[in-house]
Amino acid sequence: MQRNTxxxxxCKIEKVIDETPTVRTLVYSDKIMxxxxxxxxxxxxxxxxxxxxxxxxxxxxxxxxxFTVRKHGPSSTGLFNIKEGDQIGIRGPYGNSFDLKSGKLxxxxxxxxxxxxxxxxxxxxxxxxxxxxxxxxxxxEVFFEDFASKLLKNNTHKIIVSTDDGxxxxxxxxxxxxxxxxxxxxxxxxYTCGPEIMMYKTVQIAHSKGLFVQASLERMMKCGVGxxxxxxxxxxxxxxxxxxxxxxxxxxxxxxxxxxxxxxxILEKY
Amino acid sequence: MTKVEASLAxxxxxxNLERPVMLASGIxxxxxxxxxxxxxxxxxxxxxxxxxxxxxxxxxxxxxxxVNGGGWLNAVGLSNPGASYFAKMLEENNDVPIIVxxxxxxxxxxxxxxKEFDNCKxxxxxxxxxxxxxxxxxxxxxxxxxxVKKIVTAVKKxxxxxxxxxxxxxxxxxxxxxxSAIDSGIDAITAINTVRAMAIDTETQRPxxxxxxxxxxxxxxxxxxxxCVYEISSKYDIPIIGCGGISTWEDAVEFFLAxxxxxxLGSAVGDRWIDVFNEINDGMLHYMKKKGITKIEEMVxxxxxx
Numbered sequence: 365m366q367r368n369t370x371x372x373x374x375c376k377i378e379k380v381i382d383e384t385p386t387v388r389t390l391v392y393s394d395k396i397m398x399x400x401x402x403x404x405x406x407x408x409x410x411x412x413x414x415x416x417x418x419x420x421x422x423x424x425x426x427x428x429x430x431f432t433v434r435k436h437g438p439s440s441t442g443l444f445n446i447k448e449g450d451q452i453g454i455r456g457p458y459g460n461s462f463d464l465k466s467g468k469l470x471x472x473x474x475x476x477x478x479x480x481x482x483x484x485x486x487x488x489x490x491x492x493x494x495x496x497x498x499x500x501x502x503x504x505e506v507f508f509e510d511f512a513s514k515l516l517k518n519n520t521h522k523i524i525v526s527t528d529d530g531x532x533x534x535x536x537x538x539x540x541x542x543x544x545x546x547x548x549x550x551x552x553x554x555y556t557c558g559p560e561i562m563m564y565k566t567v568q569i570a571h572s573k574g575l576f577v578q579a580s581l582e583r584m585m586k587c588g589v590g591x592x593x594x595x596x597x598x599x600x601x602x603x604x605x606x607x608x609x610x611x612x613x614x615x616x617x618x619x620x621x622x623x624x625x626x627x628x629x630i631l632e633k634y
Numbered sequence: 635m636t637k638v639e640a641s642l643a644x645x646x647x648x649x650n651l652e653r654p655v656m657l658a659s660g661i662x663x664x665x666x667x668x669x670x671x672x673x674x675x676x677x678x679x680x681x682x683x684x685x686x687x688x689x690x691x692x693x694x695x696x697x698x699x700x701v702n703g704g705g706w707l708n709a710v711g712l713s714n715p716g717a718s719y720f721a722k723m724l725e726e727n728n729d730v731p732i733i734v735x736x737x738x739x740x741x742x743x744x745x746x747x748x749k750e751f752d753n754c755k756x757x758x759x760x761x762x763x764x765x766x767x768x769x770x771x772x773x774x775x776x777x778x779x780x781x782v783k784k785i786v787t788a789v790k791k792x793x794x795x796x797x798x799x800x801x802x803x804x805x806x807x808x809x810x811x812x813x814s815a816i817d818s819g820i821d822a823i824t825a826i827n828t829v830r831a832m833a834i835d836t837e838t839q840r841p842x843x844x845x846x847x848x849x850x851x852x853x854x855x856x857x858x859x860x861x862c863v864y865e866i867s868s869k870y871d872i873p874i875i876g877c878g879g880i881s882t883w884e885d886a887v888e889f890f891l892a893x894x895x896x897x898x899l900g901s902a903v904g905d906r907w908i909d910v911f912n913e914i915n916d917g918m919l920h921y922m923k924k925k926g927i928t929k930i931e932e933m934v935x936x937x938x939x940x
Binding site: 368370371372374407409411412413414415416439451453455586587589590591592593594596598599601604625626627628629630 | 661662663664665667668670671683689690691692694695696697698699700701702706708710713714715716719835837838840842844900901903904907908
């Protein structure tokens with residue numbers, strides 16, 4: 365029988381990987397999640413705690429997928445604290461995915477926003493020339509650098525890490541590096557996921573140079589299926605119309621980069 | 635053969651709509667930009683999320699669950715930005731028929747909220763007397779016919795905008811609640827709300843919704859909602875909006891034949907997205923032309939003849 369993907373399926377966490385002191389990757393086996401497209405997400409039930417929208421992380425093992433979580437509030441901390449053998453529920457996948465161009469590609473990821481970027485790397489062609497920018501506040505928070513390098517071993521590629529405090533890689537905001545790189549090189553596609561201000565600046569820079577740019581957005585979600593309206597941004601519903609949007613569309617949306625909705629649905633400034 | 639021109643326009647008492655399929659309360663009802671989009675997509679009116687006097691955050695997730703075999707279970711917990719915040723946003727509204735859903739415990743809550751919308755162009759208020767999963771409001775109010783009388787009387791005194799009562803299946807017979815609302819001057823009835831229900835995960839052996847209990851919506855409750863519309867229209871002379879599991883044009887037509895003048899849908903948006911409005915509109919027009927029906931009102935209550 366075909367699985368009702370809106371119905372929660374219980375999975376056992378098989379492996380927990382410490383990426384940084386505050387970021388962990390939880391690996392599980394599943395039939396559907398290993399095959400999802402970059403930008404798609406699952407609703408993840410942490411029994412007794414909450415249910416969160418999570419981008420689906422890739423696993424290098426056949427038939428496995430993962431979630432990479434940073435502990436932040438009580439719910440993400442609940443997911444972070446999941447141990448090997450614990451059960452979580454998943455439903456989905458939901459949302460659209462990146463429109464992958466060929467040629468010179470620039471990927472810009474910040475924090476757990478790197479997750480869809482890692483999945484995107486699985487879809488690049490061997491002929492693509494890939495530049496991956498990893499942004500972090502400080503050295504301790506850098507992760508996926510080695511993982512990305514493994515994924516890109518057959519490509520012409522460059523991985524650049526920038527930390528806000530300069531303790532690792534380049535010093536400064538990752539968006540300063542976006543500016544520098546796009547000043548020097550024409551990219552056929554720019555893809556970004558991470559903190560919204562970072563995405564906003566990346567989209568602005570790329571768009572001002574006439575480059576094709578897309579961002580995968582995050583919003584508070586309850587249903588994931590276009591019922592509750594929690595994730596609306598202007599007239600867009602991030603769960604149904606996104607998570608991936610074109611740069612020109614985003615720049616015409618008056619909430620992108622400026623406002624998010626709180627749990628009651630009130631717009632708040634970033 | 636004469637060509638029959640069919641129109642989807644309908645009247646629910648004093649409320650006139652160009653199209654009879656509305657978005658039900660609780661679904662997507664949070665921003666004016668989304669309302670405009672839904673209206674463009676064929677919705678005849680938009681009912682907002684139920685608004686309370688103060689903003690409410692609602693329950694933690696899981697708040698929505700897809701039932702195997704059909705239907706949705708939800709206990710969002712009436713999360714909403716509050717009536718005052720919402721009224722400010724709706725002051726910008728010009729051309730979308732918006733029905734403002736309100737939830738509260740006492741007449742004073744409703745009086746306060748209704749006045750907040752004095753400067754907004756809206757098509758009506760819908761009093762949520764039937765949410766099955768939040769204490770002290772919704773169904774607990776609807777189950778108290780005396781309180782229903784007081785609330786409806788207070789709201790009718792406070793506004794000239796048409797007022798609808800949304801009823802559900804609680805512990806008091808819903809026909810008694812409908813009667814109380816009619817006695818107090820209500821303009822129309824929406825029937826029904828979701829039906830109190832739950833789901834348990836067999837693997838983890840715990841209730842799935844964080845609130846344990848929620849409301850069942852979608853296809854499984856359609857025959858129940860249809861029965862209620864038929865019973866209300868048989869007993870009372872009051873305009874009715876049918877709601878519960880409507881997802882196709884056949885469903886909508888069934889509700890008209892049972893006595894509804896308009897319908898609302900919500901779960902179908904989760905299953906078929908917002909294209910569902912125009913799919914139903916097109917299907918109804920086709921049916922009306924085939925049957926030689928020119929207006930929705932010609933269909934209303936036909937099934938009661940038999």
